[in-house]
Amino acid sequence: xxxxxxxxxxxxxxxxxxxxxxxxxxxxxxxxxxxxxxxxxxxxxxxxxxxxxxxxxxxxxxxxxxxxxxxxxxxxxxxxxxxxxxxxxxxxxxxxxxxxxxxxxxxxxxxxxxxxxxxxxxxxxxxxxxxxxxxxxxxxxxxxxxxxxxxxxxxxxxxxxxxxxxxxxxxxxxxxxxxxxxxxxxxxxxxxxxxxxxxxxxxxxxxxxxxxxxxxxxxxxxxxxxxxxxxxxxxxxxxxxxxxxxxxxxxxxxxxxxxxxxxxxxxxxxxxxxxxxxxxxxxxxxxxxxxxxxxxxxxxxxxxxxxxxxxxxxxxxxxxxxxxxxxxxxxxxxxxxxxxxxxxxxxxxxxxxxxxxxxxxxxxxxxxxxxxxxxxxxxxxxxxxxxxxxxxxxxxxxxxxxxxxxxxxxxxxxxxxxxxxxxxxxxxxxxxxxxxxxxxxxxxxxxxxxxxxxxx
Amino acid sequence: xxxxxxxxxxxxxxxxxxxxxxxxxxxxxxxxxxxxxxxxxxxxxxxxxxxxxxxxxxxxxxxxxxxxxxxxxxxxxxxxxxxxxxxxxxxxxxxxxxxxxxxxxxxxxxxxxxxxxxxxxxxxxxxxxxxxxxxxxxxxxxxxxxxxxxxxxxxxxxxxxxxxxxxxxxxxxxxxxxxxxxxxxxxxxxxxxxxxxxxxxxxxxxxxxxxxxxxxxxxxxxxxxxxxxxxxxxxxxxxxxxxxxxxxxxxxxxxxxxxxxxxxxxxxxxxxxxxxxxxxxxxxxxxxxxxxxxxxxxxxxxxxxxxxxxxxxxxxxxxxxxxxxxxxxxxxxxxxxxxxxxxxxxxxxxxxxxxxxxxxxxxxxxxxxxxxxxxxxxxxxxxxxxxxxxxxxxxxxxxxxxxxxxxxxxxxxxxxxxxxxxxxxxxxxxxxxxxxxxxxxxxxxxxxxxxxxxxx
Numbered sequence: 001x002x003x004x005x006x007x008x009x010x011x012x013x014x015x016x017x018x019x020x021x022x023x024x025x026x027x028x029x030x031x032x033x034x035x036x037x038x039x040x041x042x043x044x045x046x047x048x049x050x051x052x053x054x055x056x057x058x059x060x061x062x063x064x065x066x067x068x069x070x071x072x073x074x075x076x077x078x079x080x081x082x083x084x085x086x087x088x089x090x091x092x093x094x095x096x097x098x099x100x101x102x103x104x105x106x107x108x109x110x111x112x113x114x115x116x117x118x119x120x121x122x123x124x125x126x127x128x129x130x131x132x133x134x135x136x137x138x139x140x141x142x143x144x145x146x147x148x149x150x151x152x153x154x155x156x157x158x159x160x161x162x163x164x165x166x167x168x169x170x171x172x173x174x175x176x177x178x179x180x181x182x183x184x185x186x187x188x189x190x191x192x193x194x195x196x197x198x199x200x201x202x203x204x205x206x207x208x209x210x211x212x213x214x215x216x217x218x219x220x221x222x223x224x225x226x227x228x229x230x231x232x233x234x235x236x237x238x239x240x241x242x243x244x245x246x247x248x249x250x251x252x253x254x255x256x257x258x259x260x261x262x263x264x265x266x267x268x269x270x271x272x273x274x275x276x277x278x279x280x281x282x283x284x285x286x287x288x289x290x291x292x293x294x295x296x297x298x299x300x301x302x303x304x305x306x307x308x309x310x311x312x313x314x315x316x317x318x319x320x321x322x323x324x325x326x327x328x329x330x331x332x333x334x335x336x337x338x339x340x341x342x343x344x345x346x347x348x349x350x351x352x353x354x355x356x357x358x359x360x361x362x363x364x365x366x367x368x369x370x371x372x373x374x375x376x377x378x379x380x381x382x383x384x385x386x387x388x389x390x391x392x393x394x395x396x397x398x399x400x401x402x403x404x405x406x407x408x409x410x411x412x413x414x415x416x417x418x419x420x421x422x423x424x425x426x427x428x429x430x431x432x433x434x435x436x437x438x439x440x441x442x443x444x445x446x447x448x449x450x451x452x453x454x455x456x
Numbered sequence: 457x458x459x460x461x462x463x464x465x466x467x468x469x470x471x472x473x474x475x476x477x478x479x480x481x482x483x484x485x486x487x488x489x490x491x492x493x494x495x496x497x498x499x500x501x502x503x504x505x506x507x508x509x510x511x512x513x514x515x516x517x518x519x520x521x522x523x524x525x526x527x528x529x530x531x532x533x534x535x536x537x538x539x540x541x542x543x544x545x546x547x548x549x550x551x552x553x554x555x556x557x558x559x560x561x562x563x564x565x566x567x568x569x570x571x572x573x574x575x576x577x578x579x580x581x582x583x584x585x586x587x588x589x590x591x592x593x594x595x596x597x598x599x600x601x602x603x604x605x606x607x608x609x610x611x612x613x614x615x616x617x618x619x620x621x622x623x624x625x626x627x628x629x630x631x632x633x634x635x636x637x638x639x640x641x642x643x644x645x646x647x648x649x650x651x652x653x654x655x656x657x658x659x660x661x662x663x664x665x666x667x668x669x670x671x672x673x674x675x676x677x678x679x680x681x682x683x684x685x686x687x688x689x690x691x692x693x694x695x696x697x698x699x700x701x702x703x704x705x706x707x708x709x710x711x712x713x714x715x716x717x718x719x720x721x722x723x724x725x726x727x728x729x730x731x732x733x734x735x736x737x738x739x740x741x742x743x744x745x746x747x748x749x750x751x752x753x754x755x756x757x758x759x760x761x762x763x764x765x766x767x768x769x770x771x772x773x774x775x776x777x778x779x780x781x782x783x784x785x786x787x788x789x790x791x792x793x794x795x796x797x798x799x800x801x802x803x804x805x806x807x808x809x810x811x812x813x814x815x816x817x818x819x820x821x822x823x824x825x826x827x828x829x830x831x832x833x834x835x836x837x838x839x840x841x842x843x844x845x846x847x848x849x850x851x852x853x854x855x856x857x858x859x860x861x862x863x864x865x866x867x868x869x870x871x872x873x874x875x876x877x878x879x880x881x882x883x884x885x886x887x888x889x890x891x892x893x894x895x896x897x898x899x900x901x902x903x904x905x906x907x908x909x910x911x912x
Contacts, residue, residue, distance in 0.1 A: 006508055006566045006788045008501050009554050014567055016574070017496030017581065024497070036846055038823045038853035040473030040871070041480070045464050045600050046502065046556075046586060047522075052462055066503075069523040069552050071590040075544040083539070088531040096525050098465050100502075110462040111470055118472070120870035122856070125473065130502060134527040144501050157856030159835065170846075281836060282843040332462045367494045379615065380737060387738040390492055390626075397494035400578070400613030414576035415496070 011143030025363040027128055030148055030344050033171040034126040037163055039150045042125050044107040047098045056106045056331060064133045067096040100132040104149045112153055113332040121154030151341030153328060158271055161305045162278035164342045168309050168320055169287040176358035179312040181288045185295035186272050187302050192265015193241055197234040207296035210242055248276055248291040271304060301325055307342060314352045319345045368394055369455055370417045372408040373401040374424035381428050385448055394455045412438055467599030474820060481819040483584055486604055486800055489627040490582040493619055495606045498581050500563040503554045512562045520589045523552040556588040560605045568609055569788040577610030607797030609784060614727055617761045618734035620798045624765050624776055625743040632814035635768040637744045641751035642728050643758050648721015649697055653690040663752035666698055704732055704747040727760060757781055763798060770808045775801045824850055825911055826873045828864040829857040830880035837884050841904055850911045868894055
């Protein structure tokens with residue numbers, strides 16, 4: 001019987017040892033920074049009750065949730081009307097009670113509400129787990145991918161916003177990025193802008209248009225705004241805001257003038273100033289912090305600060321984003337719990353680091369030394385050395401004897417092992433083993449003490 | 457509208473920060489040992505094609521696989537006959553193409569076959585990921601749980617078996633276990649035992665009965681064997697084997713005598729002796745290695761060594777197991793690839809460590825120091841100190857000002873933070889901050905340099 005070559009489902013991926021080493025380097029770095037800032041890890045189940053997820057991501061989102069078929073005789077509880085109508089959509093809830101998580105935010109909200117009596121607030125948690133979306137797969141878009149989130153709930157202090165900026169700065173600097181921009185905006189400023197031209201109801205049209213400034217220029221933005229019911233006078237009044245320039249402080253000054261009549265707008269300016277001031281006191285390593293009022297991501301969701309991170313070293317969409325929200329847990333009945341959070345785009349960071357060749361050799365190296373034996377006797381001779389190296393925390397392997405030395409060397413090369421030790425009868429007699437640097441090709445005769453010294 | 461308190465699906469768990477810290481300690485320790493022995497991590501997707509999983513775990517296993525409902529209008533491709541018959545089982549394959557992985561072994565086999573041209577053999581991989589089973593949940597049995605496996609494929613060397621024993625020994629010793637037994641057996645010895653009494657066809661009945669020796673004694677085993685068609689003479693001949701005693705070497709000697717007429721039995725003895733010899737050359741730290749011919753787990757699967765690990769410090773089933781198999785990848789068309797593997801039972805190890813109080817304080821501690829401010833001015837004063845501590849890799853937090861100091865202390869206690877620094881106007885004036893050891897309650901007035909020194 002001919003067998004079919006096995007494969008993985010569309011939009012999912014295997015990760016090889018080399019890929020995992022790089023992914024671990026990214027996740028470990030980010031996690032270590034989260035921890036340093038007092039964030040603690042939680043994990044939630046891969047599957048949630050379908051009712052926990054439904055309705056939280058809009059109609060389009062609901063369709064993209066992977067549902068799990070009930071076990072056993074699921075048809076016994078199937079909705080007969082839906083079956084008769086051949087209505088897949090209506091049938092789903094009766095044959096599927098559980099679904100795979102779609103993001104980490106809704107499960108986190110569920111977690112906070114469910115465990116509210118055991119949690120000490122402010123609660124600073126991070127979570128690094130896969131999520132699943134039944135999206136059409138395409139380059140850079142997968143049906144299973146990791147999200148990497150940190151959130152604090154139960155604290156309205158703007159120190160949290162400042163710390164998120166520092167976390168981005170420290171984590172991405174540690175990963176080796178040299179030039180990246182953390183963009184910051186505030187939802188209250190956007191509200192203020194809409195308010196001063198008396199178009200609070202059109203805030204989405206307004207921000208969508210302003211967001212395109214980079215691509216279509218002022219003329220394009222003007223044209224779009226006119227089609228959306230904004231007047232020439234509105235646009236004239238908006239110009240200083242749309243074309244905001246200068247340092248962050250200069251921008252803030254201009255904004256304060258433009259938003260002088262809007263209480264909420266001025267509140268946004270004040271919040272921004274506080275955050276900028278915290279950062280001035282504790283300066284950033286590599287990041288540029290840029291006030292960008294065109295930044296409007298998650299507009300329906302964020303109520304205060306809005307963040308987005310971009311690298312300036314490669315062509316790539318945002319590699320991080322977040323903001324403050326005032327009602328994360330309301331959907332599960334716990335009202336008025338304020339919070340803020342950020343997310344790292346691990347897959348994109350991976351691609352940037354690959355392009356810029358930023359993965360350090362040690363991060364991707366697995367075994368440090370391979371002991372190659374000519375025969376079974378050498379193997380027995382090698383075992384105590386192997387154990388000694390491992391006791392010193394040297395990652396070491398002994399290639400089982402029997403294979404030709406050439407094959408053993410190929411093995412070392414494919415695993416990018418830095419050193420090899422060759423042991424044959426001559427070496428055992430003299431006590432001097434052939435120690436080879438696999439990068440330079442240089443080979444020396446060393447005794448066990450010298451080898452141990454070198455590898456430690 | 458009253459809202460329902462949210463919950464997680466039956467048999468699944470949230471992991472709190474305290475639980476995650478302990479779980480990470482276990483997984484990080486095991487992973488570091490895997491790496492030290494040359495094993496490299498891979499990850500496979502949570503979902504596999506249903507056809508990849510079906511038929512690999514027996515009929516009972518197939519029922520326990522969580523199936524994912526096809527997206528969109530899944531009824532359009534539903535099997536009409538199955539629908540007409542109300543046959544859930546027959547319908548499944550037509551409305552579900554994907555399923556959640558049931559273990560790590562089948563996805564690993566699929567991985568090896570799919571990527572065989574990119575893999576250098578011997579391939580030593582480890583994998584730590586959740587698996588899902590639609591089992592009836594009960595104490596200690598979950599529908600989502602992590603497996604933690606290491607396997608080597610493409611090497612028949614018994615060095616691998618010896619290294620698995622060392623890996624168990626090193627990892628469990630590092631976790632703080634003081635007294636545990638690694639039981640070893642060999643499938644070929646079991647075959648030999650059946651062969652010498654000419655009952656090769658009844659090997660399963662034989663091993664199932666012998667396996668109960670501890671519980672039902674020799675009389676019980678005898679009675680069971682008689683009901684399964686074994687004769688008194690068979691049992692008489694088996695007695696020396698069933699009642700095997702003494703050191704591993706003595707047991708081997710007895711076995712060699714008893715199995716003298718069985719080629720495969722003697723081969724099993726030889727393999728075992730080789731492994732024991734490797735371990736003699738490189739002795740174990742804390743583990744006792746025990747030859748136990750009643751060990752028969754995975755009989756249909758294992759072809760050589762069989763392992764099982766038990767703690768002697770707590771009442772608990774096996775905390776690890778594994779063995780050698782000769783045909784892992786045959787199910788996907790790649791024949792004759794030998795391999796061996798082991799698994800750690802992370803949930804059980806967690807329970808044992810909890811019972812024996814083995815989690816080190818540093819492992820479960822999150823933040824090292826909390827800075828508590830009396831007011832906003834103190835906050836600004838504290839920021840550079842906070843940054844300095846973090847630059848020294850001290851895990852440090854600043855509690856946002858505004859809360860009463862009592863509440864800030866409660867926060868420190870709930871997070872098990874070791875030290876607090878109190879800053880008010882007096883402290884800022886004198887430059888001497890109140891530094892408190894939260895365990896002893898002792899409080900000192902120290903300047904920033906002294907505090908930095910203490911925490912480094």
